[in-house]
Amino acid sequence: MTDNLQGNKLIEADIALFYKAQTEEHLAKVLSTIRSRRLDAGHFVIAVKPGENNQMDLRTITTPDGRKWFAAFTSFDEELKKSDPIVSGFTAEIGKLFETAMSSHQIAGIILNPWDKAIKLDKGTIELLV
Numbered sequence: 001m002t003d004n005l006q007g008n009k010l011i012e013a014d015i016a017l018f019y020k021a022q023t024e025e026h027l028a029k030v031l032s033t034i035r036s037r038r039l040d041a042g043h044f045v046i047a048v049k050p051g052e053n054n055q056m057d058l059r060t061i062t063t064p065d066g067r068k069w070f071a072a073f074t075s076f077d078e079e080l081k082k083s084d085p086i087v088s089g090f091t092a093e094i095g096k097l098f099e100t101a102m103s104s105h106q107i108a109g110i111i112l113n114p115w116d117k118a119i120k121l122d123k124g125t126i127e128l129l130v
Helices: 008-020 024-039 094-103 123-129
Strands: 043-050 056-058 060-062 068-073 088-093 107-112 119-122
Touching (some): 008 024, 024 094, 068 094, 088 094, 094 107
Parallel strands (some): 068 107
Antiparallel strands (some): 043 056, 043 068, 043 088, 060 068, 107 119
């Protein structure tokens, strides 16, 4: 695991606690840990795929309500839980990913670890974390 992802084990542990007992206190702990990782210049793994004009696009997930979200992961292991041969994973600063999500009008936010124990960070939540 790269150094800039190591602190994400704390996020994973807090998410696991939240999924055991979905309380406001546990959710607040998850969000607090994500914010701390952002302040420490921590990274998430992002999935990118070929886009138009030879550019790479961030992988998005469309939820049943039709909203699009960026996919982000706490580790490469989380990203690989659902492999896609045309998608590659890279690390990106959490703060930069938040900025990108906030500036994109077609994106509702970020889904962290969408394949297992997902946490949705909508733009209102992201505002609280920046």
